[in-house]
Amino acid sequence: MTPDAVSRLNHGRRRYTETVLLSLVACHECDLLHEKHELAVGEVARCVRCNAFLYSNKPNSIDKALAVSLAALIMFVVANAFPFLAISVSGNSQSISIVSAVFALSDGGMWLLGLLCFGFILLIPLLRVIGLLYLLLPLRFGYRLPGSELIFRGIVAMSPWSMMEIYLLGAVVALVKLASMANIELGLSFWAFALLNLLSALAAQMVDTHTLWDFLIHSRGGKDAIVNGGHRV
Numbered sequence: 393m394t395p396d397a398v399s400r401l402n403h404g405r406r407r408y409t410e411t412v413l414l415s416l417v418a419c420h421e422c423d424l425l426h427e428k429h430e431l432a433v434g435e436v437a438r439c440v441r442c443n444a445f446l447y448s449n450k451p452n453s454i455d456k457a458l459a460v461s462l463a464a465l466i467m468f469v470v471a472n473a474f475p476f477l478a479i480s481v482s483g484n485s486q487s488i489s490i491v492s493a494v495f496a497l498s499d500g501g502m503w504l505l506g507l508l509c510f511g512f513i514l515l516i517p518l519l520r521v522i523g524l525l526y527l528l529l530p531l532r533f534g535y536r537l538p539g540s541e542l543i544f545r546g547i548v549a550m551s552p553w554s555m556m557e558i559y560l561l562g563a564v565v566a567l568v569k570l571a572s573m574a575n576i577e578l579g580l581s582f583w584a585f586a587l588l589n590l591l592s593a594l595a596a597q598m599v600d601t602h603t604l605w606d607f608l609i610h611s612r613g614g615k616d617a618i619v620n621g622g623h624r625v
């Protein structure tokens with residue numbers, strides 16, 4: 393057999409293996425492998441052993457996730473452009489924004505806490521929203537941009553470290569405690585931040601991981617293009 397024939401045979405075997413692997417899905421809870429089937433709109437696939445969620449076919453999931461992610465980005469800008477709250481005590485009034493609160497921690501000597509707040513409350517949530525838009529906007533038109541796989545893995549890895557809801561909960565607890573000692577006025581940023589928390593949770597619900605991987609693989613510039621381009625073979 394000539395070297396060219398061997399190369400073609402190996403290429404064919406690899407493509408067959410990839411096709412078989414892409415048709416399987418593993419249960420996150422018990423690792424049982426399932427063969428993937430096309431679902432009707434609204435249907436949900438569950439593990440036959442432990443009944444855990446596997447994947448679903450939500451109607452217009454990319455459109456909805458894109459709309460929610462765009463709204464989340466707008467709320468992020470509003471939340472950081474306006475005062476979070478204003479406190480008045482004995483005639484003295486002071487307003488503070490989320491960014492200035494983070495820098496106030498650093499200025500007060502708690503630079504590590506300030507750095508963690510900056511990362512978990514501002515940087516990671518912003519990167520997640522921008523990353524989702526980078527994936528979803530081209531997918532809406534059937535394309536994927538370079539580095540989409542890496543960015544999607546990054547979004548999944550960053551998800552547990554986005555802690556906006558903890559910050560909001562901490563702020564509400566502090567406000568309840570301060571309410572009897574000072575006059576507190578909630579700013580536009582507070583409501584935008586609360587809405588941002590809601591939208592971030594909604595964006596995660598709109599499209600599940602398996603569905604988004606399927607969209608990425610089957611989009612133009614997806615797996616077939618990668619295989620033909622020779623990067624994966």
Ligand SMILES: [Zn+2]
Pocket residue numbers: 419420421422423424439440441442443444
């Ligand atoms: Zn299972």
